[in-house]
Amino acid sequence: MQNRITTLFNISYPIIQAGMVWASGWRLASAVSNAGGLGVIGAGSMYPEVLREHILKCKQATDKPFAVNVPMLYPDIDKHMDIIVELGVKIVFTSAGNPKTWTKFLKDKGITVVHVVSSVKFALKAEEAGVDAIVAEGFEAGGHNGRDETTTLTLIPAVKEKINIPIIAAGGIATGKSMLAAMVLGADGVQVGSRFVASDEASSHPDFKQKVVEAGEGATKLTLKELAPVRMLKNKFFHDIQDAYAKGATVEDLKTLLGRARAKRGMFEGDMEEGELEIGQVAAIIHDIRPAATIVQDMITEFREAQKEVAKF
Numbered sequence: 555m556q557n558r559i560t561t562l563f564n565i566s567y568p569i570i571q572a573g574m575v576w577a578s579g580w581r582l583a584s585a586v587s588n589a590g591g592l593g594v595i596g597a598g599s600m601y602p603e604v605l606r607e608h609i610l611k612c613k614q615a616t617d618k619p620f621a622v623n624v625p626m627l628y629p630d631i632d633k634h635m636d637i638i639v640e641l642g643v644k645i646v647f648t649s650a651g652n653p654k655t656w657t658k659f660l661k662d663k664g665i666t667v668v669h670v671v672s673s674v675k676f677a678l679k680a681e682e683a684g685v686d687a688i689v690a691e692g693f694e695a696g697g698h699n700g701r702d703e704t705t706t707l708t709l710i711p712a713v714k715e716k717i718n719i720p721i722i723a724a725g726g727i728a729t730g731k732s733m734l735a736a737m738v739l740g741a742d743g744v745q746v747g748s749r750f751v752a753s754d755e756a757s758s759h760p761d762f763k764q765k766v767v768e769a770g771e772g773a774t775k776l777t778l779k780e781l782a783p784v785r786m787l788k789n790k791f792f793h794d795i796q797d798a799y800a801k802g803a804t805v806e807d808l809k810t811l812l813g814r815a816r817a818k819r820g821m822f823e824g825d826m827e828e829g830e831l832e833i834g835q836v837a838a839i840i841h842d843i844r845p846a847a848t849i850v851q852d853m854i855t856e857f858r859e860a861q862k863e864v865a866k867f
């Protein structure tokens with residue numbers, strides 16, 4: 555398979571494993587890269603020295619390209635960027651911030667830059683900032699998301715109308731069929747998050763992986779729009795947030811309720827009641843925990859079969 559995304563990243567298949575807090579360390583990233591996709595280390599839950607260790611281990615585990623995702627909310631972002639440059643990481647995905655802030659710095663060092671957006675407006679800003687590609691992430695995606703509630707099916711063609719650089723579709727993609735659909739709509743590749751949470755190599759807590767497998771239709775919702783909108787499983791913590799809304803909670807009340815380290819508590823430490831469990835709507839069609847390489851291979855096989863099926867029409 556060859557297109558603008560496989561060429562940009564020098565990979566075999568246009569499948570990008572999403573950078574995800576508490577899920578995507580070196581084990582997952584290297585497994586996906588070795589399988590022909592692009593593995594991404596999620597720096598958002600790592601102290602700088604932890605990130606260093608993950609990059610070094612990833613380099614030992616694969617000789618294929620891999621990337622690092624840096625959410626710009628992170629307070630120690632300068633240190634992250636210095637380590638990325640020092641260790642010669644070739645591809646960086648930035649998210650949750652202004653693409654102008656780091657793109658030039660990274661591009662000047664010869665690094666390929668991809669920025670995550672949730673609307674046409676931000677896609678245009680990212681293109682203007684000089685990024686090499688964008689991830690366009692729809693409303694159904696797990697984790698932090700845009701406020702406009704634009705679904706992937708609407709977002710991809712809308713972005714395609716206005717943008718010339720390669721587009722990676724994200725949100726609700728876990729199968730080869732949805733990958734084909736996204737590419738028909740104008741995407742050059744797909745970024746897959748939730749499906750890789752339920753993989754052997756994800757660093758997510760086993761109880762969280764099991765919850766993802768058990769999640770059915772309607773099990774997730776986007777909430778906390780006043781702070782940073784995030785899609786999560788409807789567990790006790792989620793219902794506590796809804797109770798707070800019902801009582802007219804202020805932004806300060808919500809911040810206090812969220813507290814610190816909720817995401818770590820849920821997704822990494824396995825507190826299924828009090829923790830924040832970020833996952834996408836697509837969890838409803840994830841029924842097992844598989845090796846990451848199998849996820850990549852199954853997607854490609856299904857993509858090719860779906861292409862043939864559609865060609866019959």
Ligand SMILES: Cc1cc2nc3c(=O)[nH]c(=O)nc-3n(C[C@H](O)[C@H](O)[C@H](O)COP(=O)(O)O)c2cc1C
Nearest residue numbers: 572574575598649695696697724725726747748834
């Ligand atoms: C557990 C989890 C953690 C995430 N953490 C991050 C993150 O640190 N940085 C980021 O840019 N996106 C993050 N996301 C969003 C993903 O990168 C990706 O765009 C999204 O999961 C795609 O939608 P899907 O879950 O339907 O596949 C996270 C998603 C999940 C499910």
